[in-house]
Amino acid sequence: MKRAARLNAILDLLAASGEVTVDELVDRFGASPATTRRDLDTLAEQRLLTRTHGGAVAQTVAYELPIRYKSHLRTHEKASIAQAAADLVSPGMVVGLSGGTTTTAIAAALAAREDLAADGGVTVVTNAVNIAAQLATRPDIKVVVTGGVIHSRTYELVGPFVEQLLRGVRLDIAFLGVNGMDAAAGATTQDEREAAVNRMMAERARRAVVVTDGSKLGVEAFSAVGGPELFHTVITDRGAEPALVEALRTAGYVVLLA
Structure with missing residues (x-):
């Protein structure tokens, strides 16, 4: 497993359990104890976790691997x-895009049309400054950026200024990135x-x-x-576990496989 993927997997494990040990990570990912400790030290330096003797615990509920790392993960699935x-967007539409690597890929796909x-x-x-910058040079795409306070790891603007602008607009379609999509819990994020x-x-x-990949x-x-x-549709990749896809459909979602 490449280092970026391993770092992301460590944070995903922390999201599920709240704490990890070096021995547990060595068994799960196959890296050496020294490499695993360096991984934890790197994430601790970025204040994404807190190191403990023999492992680490989640520092806050808002930890998330920075978008610059996550953009290199599951790129084929995100592109699909x-x-x-x-393809769901027609000329004349008003489109909402939240932040995230999948929605950033959607922005690129729209720019190519x-x-x-x-x-x-x-x-x-959009409330994502990287998406706004990506689309700013396209004269056929009008870009409206919300106000707010920028989230340093995801480039998303958050806070009451965002909500103030959104109250005054109407969108034809909105694409939302998430950290989790469960049939019972619905769409969830870390922040x-x-x-x-x-x-x-x-x-x-x-x-x-x-919009979310199968992981x-x-x-x-x-x-x-x-x-x-709230959500009419879920778009995920064809590699998603069939049982999880079926559970979403049973819960009332329309699931499209890309």
Whole structure:
């Protein structure tokens, strides 16, 4: 396993259990004890966990591997999901994009569509500054950026200023990235501020869509965003575990496999 993937997996394990030991990580990932300790030290230096004797504990509920690392994980799956999401967008639509690596891939897929220039192009409303910068040079895409306080690890704007702007807009479709998507718990994130923004963006949309790769299905993160009453559709990859996909459908979601 490459180091970036291993770091992400360590944080995912912390999200589930709250603490890990070096021995447990060595058994699970096959890295040496020295390498594992260096991994934990690296994450501790970034204040993503707290080191303990023989392991580590979760430092806060808001830890999340920085987007610059996560963008290199499961890139094929995210590209497929992004294309399926972009195919749901028609010229003239107002599109909401939360932050995250999958929604960043959706922004790239939208930017590649020359047909969206018809009927005045599309409008993208986003709280992710990296997505806004990515689309800013496209004259056929109007970019609306929410205000707010920037989250240093995800590049998302959060807080009351975001919610103030979202109350005044109406979206045709919104694509929301999550940290977990479970049939019983619904969509969840590690950060309660991001969950609040995602929830409001979904509420302001005629159609709200969760976009997530299969590794996050069956996962429950800290803060709830919403369930099938809020999200009409889930787009995930074809490698997702069939039982988890079926559980989502039974719970009332329309699941599209990309």
